[in-house]
Amino acid sequence: MAPAKYNYSNFTDELRTRLSIVDVVGRRVALNKKGQNFWGCCPFHNEKTPSFSVNEEKGFYHCFGCGEHGDIISFTMKSNNIDFRAAIKELADQAGLKMPDYKPKSDAQIAREKSYVDITAGAAAMYQKKLFEECGAHALAYVRGRGFTDDMIKKYGIGYAPKNNLIANSFANVRQEMLISTGLCRRGDYGMYDFFRDKLMFPIFNAHGQIVAFSGRSLDGSEPKYINTTDTDMFHKRQTVFGLNFARDAIHRANRSIVVEGQIDAIKMQTGGFPETVAPLGTALTEDHIALLCKSNRNITFCFDGDNAGQKAATRAASIVLPFLRDNSDIRFAFVTGGKDPDEVLKTAGAGAMRGIIDGAVGLTDFLWEIVNKNYITSTPGGRAQAEKFLSKELEKISDPALRREYESEYNKRKFNTWRKWKKNDDKGANIALPGVDEITKNTLVYITNAYPELAERYVDFLGSLNISFDADAPDMAMDKIAAEKYIVSLKLQKYLEKLKAEQKELTAKLLSGDGDVAERLKEIGREIEKCHDKIDKLVFI
Ligand SMILES: [Zn+2]
Numbered sequence: 001m002a003p004a005k006y007n008y009s010n011f012t013d014e015l016r017t018r019l020s021i022v023d024v025v026g027r028r029v030a031l032n033k034k035g036q037n038f039w040g041c042c043p044f045h046n047e048k049t050p051s052f053s054v055n056e057e058k059g060f061y062h063c064f065g066c067g068e069h070g071d072i073i074s075f076t077m078k079s080n081n082i083d084f085r086a087a088i089k090e091l092a093d094q095a096g097l098k099m100p101d102y103k104p105k106s107d108a109q110i111a112r113e114k115s116y117v118d119i120t121a122g123a124a125a126m127y128q129k130k131l132f133e134e135c136g137a138h139a140l141a142y143v144r145g146r147g148f149t150d151d152m153i154k155k156y157g158i159g160y161a162p163k164n165n166l167i168a169n170s171f172a173n174v175r176q177e178m179l180i181s182t183g184l185c186r187r188g189d190y191g192m193y194d195f196f197r198d199k200l201m202f203p204i205f206n207a208h209g210q211i212v213a214f215s216g217r218s219l220d221g222s223e224p225k226y227i228n229t230t231d232t233d234m235f236h237k238r239q240t241v242f243g244l245n246f247a248r249d250a251i252h253r254a255n256r257s258i259v260v261e262g263q264i265d266a267i268k269m270q271t272g273g274f275p276e277t278v279a280p281l282g283t284a285l286t287e288d289h290i291a292l293l294c295k296s297n298r299n300i301t302f303c304f305d306g307d308n309a310g311q312k313a314a315t316r317a318a319s320i321v322l323p324f325l326r327d328n329s330d331i332r333f334a335f336v337t338g339g340k341d342p343d344e345v346l347k348t349a350g351a352g353a354m355r356g357i358i359d360g361a362v363g364l365t366d367f368l369w370e371i372v373n374k375n376y377i378t379s380t381p382g383g384r385a386q387a388e389k390f391l392s393k394e395l396e397k398i399s400d401p402a403l404r405r406e407y408e409s410e411y412n413k414r415k416f417n418t419w420r421k422w423k424k425n426d427d428k429g430a431n432i433a434l435p436g437v438d439e440i441t442k443n444t445l446v447y448i449t450n451a452y453p454e455l456a457e458r459y460v461d462f463l464g465s466l467n468i469s470f471d472a473d474a475p476d477m478a479m480d481k482i483a484a485e486k487y488i489v490s491l492k493l494q495k496y497l498e499k500l501k502a503e504q505k506e507l508t509a510k511l512l513s514g515d516g517d518v519a520e521r522l523k524e525i526g527r528e529i530e531k532c533h534d535k536i537d538k539l540v541f542i
Contacts, residue, residue: 011100012088016072017291018095020326020399021059024072028079033402043079044068056400057328112178116234119174119182120203120211123167127159127201127214136160139200139219146264147347155246156267157203161196161216168192183213183229199227202263204235204281205245215242215263215281226263228281239288242266243278248296250275256299256330258358259285260342261313268343273351274358277303285317290324298329301361306337315371318364322397325364327406332361365407368394369414378419388415418457441491443475448484450474455485462492490539497532500525 022031022038029040031054042052045066052068054061062069068078076087092099105113130136131143131153139160143153152158161167167184168191176192179185185192199216206212213229229235243266251257254276260266262279269277280289293300302317304310314333321331334357336345345354362370372391377383391411398404449456449463451474456463479487504525507518 011092011097012073013295014097014291015088015091015095016059017294017324018097019072019091020056021061021072021075022054022056023399024091024094025054025061025075042066042068056326112181113234115174115178116182116232117210117212119171119179119184120213122171123182123184124157124159124201124203124211124214126166126170127161128153128157129159130162130166131158131160135162142219143200146343147268152267152271157211159201159203161194161199161201161214163198165192165194165197167194181232183232183235195229196227202242204229204240204242206234206240207245209245213237213240217264226282236288237281238286239292240281241278241289241292242281243270244292246270247276247278251293251296255297256301257293257296258301258303259289259293259317260303261305261310262341265342268346269354272346272354274354285313285320287320287323290317290321294324298324298326299331301332301334301358303334303336303342303358303361305339305341306335307339310335314367318368318371319394319397321364322394323399325398325403326400327403331364333364333367334358334361365410369411373418384415384419444477444479444487445491447474447477448479448487451479452481452484455481455488459488459492462488462495486539490536493532493536493539497529497536500529500532504529 025031025038025040029043029052031038031040032050033039036055036057038054038056039050040052040054041047041050042063042065044052044063045068047065051065052061052063059071060069061071061075070078072091073084073087076082076090077084080087080090082090089099131140136159143158148158165185168179171179171185176185176187179192180187184195186195187193196214196216198219200219202215202217203211204213204215213232213235215226215228217226218224228237231237242263247257247270250270256276258269258274258277260269260277260279263281266277266279278293280286290300300321302314304314304317314335318331318333325331336342336357340348342354345357368391372378372387376387376390378387392408395404395407395411398407445463445466504522507522507525510516510518511522
Protein backbone atom coordinates (compact mmCIF):
# COMPACT_ATOMS: atom_id res chain seq x y z
CA MET A 1 0.00 0.00 0.00
CA ALA A 2 1.18 3.52 -0.80
CA PRO A 3 2.14 5.74 2.15
CA ALA A 4 -0.71 7.62 3.73
CA LYS A 5 -1.19 11.13 2.40
CA TYR A 6 -2.37 13.43 5.15
CA ASN A 7 -3.50 16.84 4.15
CA TYR A 8 -3.46 19.14 7.15
CA SER A 9 -2.29 22.22 5.32
CA ASN A 10 -5.69 23.59 4.31
CA PHE A 11 -6.97 23.38 7.84
CA THR A 12 -3.90 24.89 9.48
CA ASP A 13 -4.11 27.77 7.00
CA GLU A 14 -7.71 28.17 8.02
CA LEU A 15 -6.71 28.29 11.69
CA ARG A 16 -3.97 30.84 11.04
CA THR A 17 -6.52 32.97 9.20
CA ARG A 18 -9.21 32.72 11.81
CA LEU A 19 -7.11 33.09 14.94
CA SER A 20 -4.99 36.05 15.89
CA ILE A 21 -1.64 35.00 17.35
CA VAL A 22 -2.03 37.87 19.82
CA ASP A 23 -5.28 36.30 21.07
CA VAL A 24 -3.80 32.81 21.25
CA VAL A 25 -0.63 33.89 23.09
CA GLY A 26 -2.62 36.47 25.07
CA ARG A 27 -4.51 33.67 26.81
CA ARG A 28 -1.27 32.69 28.59
CA VAL A 29 0.96 35.74 28.49
CA ALA A 30 0.03 39.33 29.34
CA LEU A 31 0.92 41.31 26.22
CA ASN A 32 1.37 45.02 25.62
CA LYS A 33 1.65 46.71 22.27
CA LYS A 34 4.86 48.64 21.77
CA GLY A 35 5.59 49.85 18.26
CA GLN A 36 4.81 47.21 15.67
CA ASN A 37 4.85 44.25 18.05
CA PHE A 38 3.24 43.00 21.22
CA TRP A 39 5.56 42.23 24.16
CA GLY A 40 5.34 40.07 27.25
CA CYS A 41 7.40 37.91 29.61
CA CYS A 42 8.51 34.72 27.88
CA PRO A 43 6.59 31.62 29.00
CA PHE A 44 9.51 29.39 27.95
CA HIS A 45 12.23 30.84 30.15
CA ASN A 46 12.33 32.72 33.43
CA GLU A 47 12.43 36.49 33.08
CA LYS A 48 11.21 39.67 34.71
CA THR A 49 11.55 42.10 31.84
CA PRO A 50 9.62 41.26 28.64
CA SER A 51 11.75 40.02 25.76
CA PHE A 52 9.04 37.89 24.17
CA SER A 53 7.61 39.59 21.08
CA VAL A 54 4.55 38.72 19.03
CA ASN A 55 4.02 39.97 15.50
CA GLU A 56 0.32 40.01 14.69
CA GLU A 57 0.72 40.63 10.99
CA LYS A 58 3.23 37.85 10.35
CA GLY A 59 1.61 35.49 12.83
CA PHE A 60 4.92 34.75 14.60
CA TYR A 61 6.37 35.02 18.10
CA HIS A 62 10.04 35.35 18.95
CA CYS A 63 11.87 35.45 22.27
CA PHE A 64 15.01 37.57 22.27
CA GLY A 65 16.00 35.97 25.59
CA CYS A 66 15.96 32.25 24.80
CA GLY A 67 15.42 32.23 21.03
CA GLU A 68 12.12 30.36 21.02
CA HIS A 69 10.03 31.22 18.02
CA GLY A 70 7.09 29.89 16.00
CA ASP A 71 3.42 30.33 15.17
CA ILE A 72 0.08 29.61 16.87
CA ILE A 73 0.52 25.88 16.40
CA SER A 74 4.01 25.56 17.86
CA PHE A 75 3.02 27.90 20.69
CA THR A 76 0.03 25.74 21.58
CA MET A 77 2.12 22.55 21.36
CA LYS A 78 4.96 23.88 23.53
CA SER A 79 2.97 25.76 26.11
CA ASN A 80 0.55 22.86 26.68
CA ASN A 81 3.13 20.17 26.09
CA ILE A 82 0.88 18.42 23.56
CA ASP A 83 1.43 16.96 20.11
CA PHE A 84 0.58 18.52 16.75
CA ARG A 85 -2.81 16.93 16.36
CA ALA A 86 -3.90 17.86 19.89
CA ALA A 87 -2.73 21.43 19.28
CA ILE A 88 -4.80 21.62 16.11
CA LYS A 89 -7.78 20.33 18.05
CA GLU A 90 -7.27 22.92 20.81
CA LEU A 91 -6.99 25.74 18.26
CA ALA A 92 -10.01 24.49 16.32
CA ASP A 93 -11.99 24.77 19.56
CA GLN A 94 -10.74 28.33 20.07
CA ALA A 95 -11.72 29.22 16.51
CA GLY A 96 -15.09 27.51 16.82
CA LEU A 97 -14.24 25.22 13.91
CA LYS A 98 -14.98 21.55 13.58
CA MET A 99 -11.98 19.27 13.16
CA PRO A 100 -11.97 17.96 9.63
CA ASP A 101 -11.78 14.26 9.01
CA TYR A 102 -8.10 13.49 8.70
CA LYS A 103 -8.40 10.06 7.19
CA PRO A 104 -5.55 9.46 4.80
CA LYS A 105 -6.52 9.45 1.17
CA SER A 106 -6.76 5.91 -0.09
CA ASP A 107 -5.50 4.87 -3.51
CA ALA A 108 -9.12 4.39 -4.53
CA GLN A 109 -9.93 7.96 -3.52
CA ILE A 110 -6.94 9.35 -5.36
CA ALA A 111 -8.07 7.42 -8.44
CA ARG A 112 -11.60 8.78 -8.03
CA GLU A 113 -10.35 12.36 -7.82
CA LYS A 114 -8.28 11.88 -10.93
CA SER A 115 -11.24 10.41 -12.76
CA TYR A 116 -13.41 13.31 -11.55
CA VAL A 117 -11.11 16.04 -12.92
CA ASP A 118 -10.63 14.07 -16.14
CA ILE A 119 -14.39 14.15 -16.66
CA THR A 120 -14.80 17.84 -15.76
CA ALA A 121 -11.84 18.88 -17.92
CA GLY A 122 -13.18 16.75 -20.79
CA ALA A 123 -16.64 18.25 -20.36
CA ALA A 124 -15.23 21.80 -20.40
CA ALA A 125 -13.43 21.08 -23.67
CA MET A 126 -16.62 19.70 -25.22
CA TYR A 127 -18.67 22.68 -24.03
CA GLN A 128 -16.16 25.05 -25.55
CA LYS A 129 -16.24 23.22 -28.88
CA LYS A 130 -20.06 23.40 -28.92
CA LEU A 131 -19.94 27.17 -28.40
CA PHE A 132 -18.41 27.55 -31.84
CA GLU A 133 -20.76 25.03 -33.53
CA GLU A 134 -24.18 25.77 -35.01
CA CYS A 135 -26.09 24.65 -31.91
CA GLY A 136 -24.19 27.19 -29.82
CA ALA A 137 -24.62 30.16 -32.16
CA HIS A 138 -27.06 31.99 -29.85
CA ALA A 139 -24.73 31.46 -26.88
CA LEU A 140 -21.74 32.77 -28.82
CA ALA A 141 -23.75 35.77 -29.99
CA TYR A 142 -24.72 36.47 -26.40
CA VAL A 143 -21.21 36.18 -24.96
CA ARG A 144 -19.72 38.30 -27.75
CA GLY A 145 -22.51 40.82 -27.22
CA ARG A 146 -21.34 41.08 -23.62
CA GLY A 147 -17.94 42.09 -24.94
CA PHE A 148 -16.04 38.81 -24.60
CA THR A 149 -13.19 38.35 -27.06
CA ASP A 150 -12.13 34.89 -28.25
CA ASP A 151 -9.03 35.20 -26.04
CA MET A 152 -11.21 35.76 -22.99
CA ILE A 153 -13.48 32.86 -23.93
CA LYS A 154 -10.42 30.64 -24.18
CA LYS A 155 -8.74 31.85 -20.98
CA TYR A 156 -11.85 31.38 -18.85
CA GLY A 157 -12.90 28.18 -20.61
CA ILE A 158 -16.36 29.53 -21.45
CA GLY A 159 -18.55 27.10 -23.38
CA TYR A 160 -22.03 26.03 -24.29
CA ALA A 161 -24.00 23.09 -22.89
CA PRO A 162 -26.43 22.06 -25.65
CA LYS A 163 -30.04 20.98 -25.14
CA ASN A 164 -29.30 17.28 -25.62
CA ASN A 165 -27.49 15.00 -23.18
CA LEU A 166 -23.98 15.75 -24.43
CA ILE A 167 -22.12 14.59 -21.35
CA ALA A 168 -24.25 11.53 -20.57
CA ASN A 169 -23.84 10.33 -24.15
CA SER A 170 -20.15 11.19 -24.54
CA PHE A 171 -19.07 9.49 -21.31
CA ALA A 172 -21.09 6.35 -21.84
CA ASN A 173 -18.01 4.23 -21.07
CA VAL A 174 -17.52 5.87 -17.63
CA ARG A 175 -19.22 4.32 -14.59
CA GLN A 176 -22.55 6.06 -14.00
CA GLU A 177 -21.78 6.62 -10.29
CA MET A 178 -18.63 8.44 -11.26
CA LEU A 179 -20.44 10.67 -13.73
CA ILE A 180 -23.15 11.45 -11.17
CA SER A 181 -20.51 12.30 -8.54
CA THR A 182 -19.28 15.21 -10.68
CA GLY A 183 -22.74 16.76 -10.64
CA LEU A 184 -22.78 16.90 -14.43
CA CYS A 185 -25.29 14.07 -14.87
CA ARG A 186 -28.29 12.71 -13.01
CA ARG A 187 -30.23 9.52 -13.25
CA GLY A 188 -33.89 9.76 -14.24
CA ASP A 189 -36.69 7.36 -15.15
CA TYR A 190 -35.37 7.10 -18.69
CA GLY A 191 -31.67 6.82 -17.90
CA MET A 192 -28.89 9.34 -17.47
CA TYR A 193 -29.43 12.98 -18.38
CA ASP A 194 -27.34 16.18 -18.26
CA PHE A 195 -27.80 18.66 -15.43
CA PHE A 196 -26.75 21.65 -17.56
CA ARG A 197 -28.77 22.07 -20.75
CA ASP A 198 -28.91 25.09 -23.05
CA LYS A 199 -26.64 27.08 -20.73
CA LEU A 200 -23.66 29.34 -21.18
CA MET A 201 -20.99 27.52 -19.18
CA PHE A 202 -18.35 28.97 -16.87
CA PRO A 203 -15.91 26.46 -15.41
CA ILE A 204 -15.06 26.83 -11.73
CA PHE A 205 -11.44 26.16 -10.83
CA ASN A 206 -10.01 25.03 -7.49
CA ALA A 207 -6.81 26.39 -5.94
CA HIS A 208 -4.75 23.95 -8.00
CA GLY A 209 -6.25 25.24 -11.25
CA GLN A 210 -8.35 22.12 -11.81
CA ILE A 211 -11.93 22.46 -13.05
CA VAL A 212 -14.12 21.10 -10.26
CA ALA A 213 -17.55 22.50 -11.13
CA PHE A 214 -19.52 24.69 -13.51
CA SER A 215 -21.79 27.65 -13.37
CA GLY A 216 -24.42 27.77 -16.12
CA ARG A 217 -26.17 30.94 -17.21
CA SER A 218 -29.63 30.72 -18.73
CA LEU A 219 -29.85 32.03 -22.28
CA ASP A 220 -33.63 32.21 -22.77
CA GLY A 221 -34.32 34.62 -19.92
CA SER A 222 -35.53 31.86 -17.61
CA GLU A 223 -34.89 32.07 -13.87
CA PRO A 224 -32.72 31.42 -12.01
CA LYS A 225 -30.17 33.28 -14.09
CA TYR A 226 -27.37 31.01 -12.86
CA ILE A 227 -27.31 27.43 -11.72
CA ASN A 228 -24.18 25.93 -10.20
CA THR A 229 -23.01 22.38 -9.78
CA THR A 230 -24.47 21.21 -6.48
CA ASP A 231 -21.84 20.39 -3.86
CA THR A 232 -19.69 17.37 -4.64
CA ASP A 233 -16.70 15.70 -2.96
CA MET A 234 -14.41 18.15 -4.74
CA PHE A 235 -16.58 21.27 -4.87
CA HIS A 236 -18.06 23.21 -1.98
CA LYS A 237 -19.92 26.27 -3.12
CA ARG A 238 -19.60 28.06 0.22
CA GLN A 239 -15.83 27.69 0.12
CA THR A 240 -15.22 28.60 -3.50
CA VAL A 241 -14.56 32.11 -4.75
CA PHE A 242 -15.03 32.56 -8.47
CA GLY A 243 -11.94 33.81 -10.31
CA LEU A 244 -9.55 33.40 -7.38
CA ASN A 245 -7.26 31.05 -9.32
CA PHE A 246 -6.70 33.84 -11.87
CA ALA A 247 -6.64 36.66 -9.31
CA ARG A 248 -4.34 35.28 -6.61
CA ASP A 249 -1.09 36.84 -7.85
CA ALA A 250 -2.79 40.14 -8.60
CA ILE A 251 -4.28 40.22 -5.10
CA HIS A 252 -0.76 39.94 -3.70
CA ARG A 253 0.59 42.62 -6.01
CA ALA A 254 -2.30 45.07 -5.52
CA ASN A 255 -2.34 44.24 -1.80
CA ARG A 256 -6.13 44.06 -1.91
CA SER A 257 -8.97 42.12 -3.46
CA ILE A 258 -12.11 43.47 -5.07
CA VAL A 259 -15.31 41.48 -4.65
CA VAL A 260 -18.10 41.98 -7.18
CA GLU A 261 -21.54 40.35 -7.33
CA GLY A 262 -21.41 38.21 -10.45
CA GLN A 263 -19.10 36.04 -12.48
CA ILE A 264 -19.37 38.04 -15.70
CA ASP A 265 -18.55 41.19 -13.72
CA ALA A 266 -15.54 39.42 -12.19
CA ILE A 267 -14.19 38.38 -15.59
CA LYS A 268 -14.76 41.83 -17.11
CA MET A 269 -13.05 43.47 -14.15
CA GLN A 270 -10.10 41.06 -14.31
CA THR A 271 -9.59 41.74 -18.00
CA GLY A 272 -10.49 45.44 -17.77
CA GLY A 273 -7.74 46.66 -15.47
CA PHE A 274 -8.69 45.11 -12.13
CA PRO A 275 -7.08 41.66 -12.13
CA GLU A 276 -7.52 41.43 -8.33
CA THR A 277 -11.31 40.95 -8.69
CA VAL A 278 -13.32 37.90 -7.63
CA ALA A 279 -16.99 37.03 -7.04
CA PRO A 280 -18.84 34.70 -4.68
CA LEU A 281 -20.74 31.89 -6.36
CA GLY A 282 -24.39 32.77 -6.22
CA THR A 283 -25.26 35.90 -4.31
CA ALA A 284 -24.54 34.96 -0.72
CA LEU A 285 -21.12 35.80 0.57
CA THR A 286 -19.96 33.47 3.35
CA GLU A 287 -17.37 33.57 6.13
CA ASP A 288 -15.45 30.93 4.22
CA HIS A 289 -15.19 33.25 1.23
CA ILE A 290 -13.74 36.01 3.42
CA ALA A 291 -11.38 33.56 5.13
CA LEU A 292 -10.10 32.50 1.71
CA LEU A 293 -9.47 36.08 0.63
CA CYS A 294 -7.85 36.94 3.97
CA LYS A 295 -5.20 34.31 3.34
CA SER A 296 -3.67 36.77 0.88
CA ASN A 297 -4.31 39.98 2.78
CA ARG A 298 -7.04 41.66 4.77
CA ASN A 299 -7.73 44.52 2.39
CA ILE A 300 -11.00 44.00 0.58
CA THR A 301 -13.08 46.40 -1.48
CA PHE A 302 -16.63 45.20 -2.00
CA CYS A 303 -18.14 46.61 -5.15
CA PHE A 304 -21.85 45.96 -5.35
CA ASP A 305 -24.79 47.28 -7.38
CA GLY A 306 -26.50 50.32 -5.91
CA ASP A 307 -29.92 48.65 -5.76
CA ASN A 308 -31.58 47.16 -2.68
CA ALA A 309 -30.07 43.73 -3.24
CA GLY A 310 -26.61 45.25 -3.50
CA GLN A 311 -27.10 47.26 -0.31
CA LYS A 312 -28.28 44.14 1.47
CA ALA A 313 -25.29 42.16 0.22
CA ALA A 314 -22.94 44.90 1.40
CA THR A 315 -24.55 45.01 4.84
CA ARG A 316 -24.09 41.28 5.12
CA ALA A 317 -20.48 41.56 3.95
CA ALA A 318 -19.75 44.20 6.60
CA SER A 319 -21.08 41.91 9.29
CA ILE A 320 -19.19 38.86 8.07
CA VAL A 321 -15.89 40.67 7.71
CA LEU A 322 -15.75 42.02 11.30
CA PRO A 323 -14.19 38.91 12.93
CA PHE A 324 -11.37 39.07 10.36
CA LEU A 325 -10.57 42.69 11.04
CA ARG A 326 -7.05 43.69 12.14
CA ASP A 327 -5.68 47.12 12.89
CA ASN A 328 -4.05 47.26 9.45
CA SER A 329 -7.08 45.99 7.50
CA ASP A 330 -8.59 48.22 4.86
CA ILE A 331 -12.18 47.21 4.16
CA ARG A 332 -14.21 49.36 1.79
CA PHE A 333 -17.58 49.49 0.11
CA ALA A 334 -18.23 50.88 -3.36
CA PHE A 335 -21.57 51.04 -5.11
CA VAL A 336 -22.27 51.16 -8.82
CA THR A 337 -25.35 53.33 -9.05
CA GLY A 338 -27.82 54.14 -11.81
CA GLY A 339 -28.98 50.55 -12.26
CA LYS A 340 -25.62 49.61 -13.75
CA ASP A 341 -23.11 46.92 -12.86
CA PRO A 342 -19.30 46.98 -13.19
CA ASP A 343 -19.47 45.32 -16.61
CA GLU A 344 -21.64 48.15 -17.98
CA VAL A 345 -19.51 50.85 -16.38
CA LEU A 346 -16.38 49.40 -17.97
CA LYS A 347 -18.14 49.12 -21.33
CA THR A 348 -19.79 52.54 -21.42
CA ALA A 349 -17.50 54.73 -19.32
CA GLY A 350 -14.19 52.85 -19.26
CA ALA A 351 -11.66 51.75 -16.67
CA GLY A 352 -11.08 55.32 -15.47
CA ALA A 353 -14.70 55.66 -14.39
CA MET A 354 -14.52 52.30 -12.67
CA ARG A 355 -11.34 53.35 -10.87
CA GLY A 356 -13.19 56.45 -9.70
CA ILE A 357 -15.90 54.26 -8.18
CA ILE A 358 -13.37 51.97 -6.50
CA ASP A 359 -11.28 54.89 -5.20
CA GLY A 360 -14.40 56.56 -3.86
CA ALA A 361 -15.31 53.52 -1.77
CA VAL A 362 -16.49 54.20 1.77
CA GLY A 363 -14.45 52.74 4.64
CA LEU A 364 -15.96 50.14 6.96
CA THR A 365 -16.27 52.61 9.87
CA ASP A 366 -18.37 55.02 7.82
CA PHE A 367 -20.34 52.28 6.11
CA LEU A 368 -21.34 50.64 9.37
CA TRP A 369 -22.41 54.04 10.67
CA GLU A 370 -24.51 54.57 7.52
CA ILE A 371 -26.22 51.22 8.05
CA VAL A 372 -27.08 52.09 11.64
CA ASN A 373 -28.54 55.46 10.75
CA LYS A 374 -30.46 54.12 7.78
CA ASN A 375 -32.01 51.14 9.54
CA TYR A 376 -32.99 52.74 12.84
CA ILE A 377 -34.95 55.87 13.69
CA THR A 378 -32.29 57.58 15.76
CA SER A 379 -34.46 60.61 16.51
CA THR A 380 -36.40 58.59 19.09
CA PRO A 381 -35.05 57.07 22.34
CA GLY A 382 -36.40 53.62 21.36
CA GLY A 383 -34.82 53.79 17.93
CA ARG A 384 -31.51 54.88 19.43
CA ALA A 385 -31.62 52.00 21.91
CA GLN A 386 -32.20 49.53 19.06
CA ALA A 387 -29.39 51.10 17.07
CA GLU A 388 -27.03 50.90 20.05
CA LYS A 389 -27.84 47.22 20.58
CA PHE A 390 -27.24 46.46 16.92
CA LEU A 391 -23.97 48.36 16.88
CA SER A 392 -22.57 46.81 20.05
CA LYS A 393 -23.52 43.34 18.83
CA GLU A 394 -21.66 43.97 15.58
CA LEU A 395 -18.58 45.38 17.33
CA GLU A 396 -18.39 42.36 19.63
CA LYS A 397 -17.40 40.39 16.54
CA ILE A 398 -14.06 42.21 16.34
CA SER A 399 -11.61 39.84 17.99
CA ASP A 400 -8.73 42.27 18.60
CA PRO A 401 -9.69 43.98 21.89
CA ALA A 402 -7.67 47.15 21.28
CA LEU A 403 -9.25 47.56 17.87
CA ARG A 404 -12.71 46.91 19.27
CA ARG A 405 -12.20 49.65 21.87
CA GLU A 406 -11.14 52.10 19.16
CA TYR A 407 -14.26 51.33 17.15
CA GLU A 408 -16.44 51.76 20.23
CA SER A 409 -14.95 55.10 21.09
CA GLU A 410 -15.25 56.30 17.51
CA TYR A 411 -18.94 55.47 17.46
CA ASN A 412 -19.50 56.98 20.89
CA LYS A 413 -18.20 60.23 19.49
CA ARG A 414 -20.47 59.97 16.47
CA LYS A 415 -23.48 59.09 18.59
CA PHE A 416 -22.95 62.18 20.70
CA ASN A 417 -22.37 64.48 17.77
CA THR A 418 -25.30 63.42 15.66
CA TRP A 419 -27.91 61.77 17.84
CA ARG A 420 -27.77 64.16 20.77
CA LYS A 421 -28.74 67.25 18.86
CA TRP A 422 -27.25 70.61 19.72
CA LYS A 423 -30.80 71.70 20.56
CA LYS A 424 -30.45 69.92 23.89
CA ASN A 425 -29.22 73.27 25.15
CA ASP A 426 -32.73 74.58 24.65
CA ASP A 427 -34.12 73.04 27.80
CA LYS A 428 -31.94 75.35 29.83
CA GLY A 429 -34.39 77.98 28.63
CA ALA A 430 -32.60 80.98 30.00
CA ASN A 431 -30.60 83.06 27.61
CA ILE A 432 -27.28 83.19 29.39
CA ALA A 433 -24.67 85.17 27.58
CA LEU A 434 -21.22 84.05 28.54
CA PRO A 435 -18.80 86.87 29.15
CA GLY A 436 -16.84 87.38 25.99
CA VAL A 437 -19.63 86.43 23.59
CA ASP A 438 -21.06 89.79 22.63
CA GLU A 439 -24.48 90.43 21.12
CA ILE A 440 -23.22 90.50 17.52
CA THR A 441 -21.38 87.22 17.93
CA LYS A 442 -24.42 85.67 19.55
CA ASN A 443 -26.75 86.81 16.75
CA THR A 444 -24.35 85.56 14.12
CA LEU A 445 -24.19 82.13 15.76
CA VAL A 446 -27.98 81.94 16.03
CA TYR A 447 -28.19 82.76 12.33
CA ILE A 448 -25.58 80.12 11.42
CA THR A 449 -27.14 77.31 13.47
CA ASN A 450 -30.54 78.00 11.92
CA ALA A 451 -29.27 78.33 8.37
CA TYR A 452 -26.79 75.42 8.56
CA PRO A 453 -27.95 72.81 11.11
CA GLU A 454 -25.21 70.45 9.89
CA LEU A 455 -22.62 72.94 11.19
CA ALA A 456 -24.49 73.14 14.48
CA GLU A 457 -24.14 69.36 14.77
CA ARG A 458 -20.50 69.30 13.76
CA TYR A 459 -19.52 71.88 16.37
CA VAL A 460 -22.05 70.84 18.99
CA ASP A 461 -19.42 70.51 21.75
CA PHE A 462 -18.08 73.98 21.25
CA LEU A 463 -21.43 75.68 20.67
CA GLY A 464 -22.89 73.87 23.66
CA SER A 465 -20.06 75.19 25.84
CA LEU A 466 -21.01 78.79 25.00
CA ASN A 467 -24.32 78.46 26.84
CA ILE A 468 -26.21 80.49 24.30
CA SER A 469 -29.91 79.87 23.75
CA PHE A 470 -30.14 79.05 20.08
CA ASP A 471 -33.91 79.19 19.74
CA ALA A 472 -33.93 82.99 19.60
CA ASP A 473 -35.24 84.49 16.35
CA ALA A 474 -32.59 84.31 13.70
CA PRO A 475 -31.45 87.72 12.50
CA ASP A 476 -31.59 88.52 8.81
CA MET A 477 -28.12 87.90 7.47
CA ALA A 478 -26.43 86.48 4.40
CA MET A 479 -23.40 84.26 4.87
CA ASP A 480 -22.48 81.22 2.82
CA LYS A 481 -21.71 77.89 4.45
CA ILE A 482 -17.95 78.12 4.01
CA ALA A 483 -17.83 81.57 5.58
CA ALA A 484 -20.11 80.34 8.36
CA GLU A 485 -17.82 77.43 9.16
CA LYS A 486 -14.77 79.70 9.11
CA TYR A 487 -16.59 81.98 11.53
CA ILE A 488 -17.18 79.12 14.00
CA VAL A 489 -13.66 77.75 13.68
CA SER A 490 -12.05 81.13 14.12
CA LEU A 491 -14.24 81.83 17.16
CA LYS A 492 -13.25 78.46 18.57
CA LEU A 493 -9.58 79.26 18.04
CA GLN A 494 -9.97 82.69 19.64
CA LYS A 495 -11.67 81.16 22.68
CA TYR A 496 -8.87 78.64 22.96
CA LEU A 497 -6.30 81.41 22.62
CA GLU A 498 -7.99 83.36 25.43
CA LYS A 499 -7.83 80.30 27.63
CA LEU A 500 -4.15 79.72 26.85
CA LYS A 501 -3.27 83.34 27.55
CA ALA A 502 -5.09 83.27 30.87
CA GLU A 503 -3.12 80.18 31.87
CA GLN A 504 0.09 81.76 30.62
CA LYS A 505 -0.52 84.81 32.79
CA GLU A 506 -1.24 82.72 35.84
CA LEU A 507 1.82 80.49 35.38
CA THR A 508 4.12 83.45 34.70
CA ALA A 509 3.05 84.90 38.04
CA LYS A 510 3.88 81.56 39.68
CA LEU A 511 7.24 81.41 37.92
CA LEU A 512 8.13 84.89 39.10
CA SER A 513 7.22 84.08 42.68
CA GLY A 514 9.26 80.88 42.41
CA ASP A 515 6.15 78.85 43.15
CA GLY A 516 6.43 75.37 41.63
CA ASP A 517 8.05 73.94 38.51
CA VAL A 518 6.05 75.48 35.68
CA ALA A 519 8.74 76.26 33.10
CA GLU A 520 7.98 73.21 30.94
CA ARG A 521 4.26 73.88 30.83
CA LEU A 522 4.91 77.53 30.00
CA LYS A 523 7.05 76.54 27.02
CA GLU A 524 4.31 74.21 25.88
CA ILE A 525 1.74 77.00 26.14
CA GLY A 526 4.01 79.29 24.14
CA ARG A 527 4.16 76.75 21.34
CA GLU A 528 0.38 76.22 21.44
CA ILE A 529 -0.24 79.96 21.22
CA GLU A 530 2.03 80.19 18.21
CA LYS A 531 0.20 77.31 16.51
CA CYS A 532 -3.11 78.96 17.28
CA HIS A 533 -2.04 82.24 15.68
CA ASP A 534 -0.82 80.32 12.67
CA LYS A 535 -4.17 78.62 12.24
CA ILE A 536 -6.09 81.88 12.60
CA ASP A 537 -3.85 83.51 9.98
CA LYS A 538 -4.43 80.64 7.59
CA LEU A 539 -8.21 80.84 8.07
CA VAL A 540 -8.23 84.47 7.08
CA PHE A 541 -6.31 83.91 3.89
CA ILE A 542 -8.10 80.81 2.60
ZN1 LIG B 1 12.31 33.03 26.18
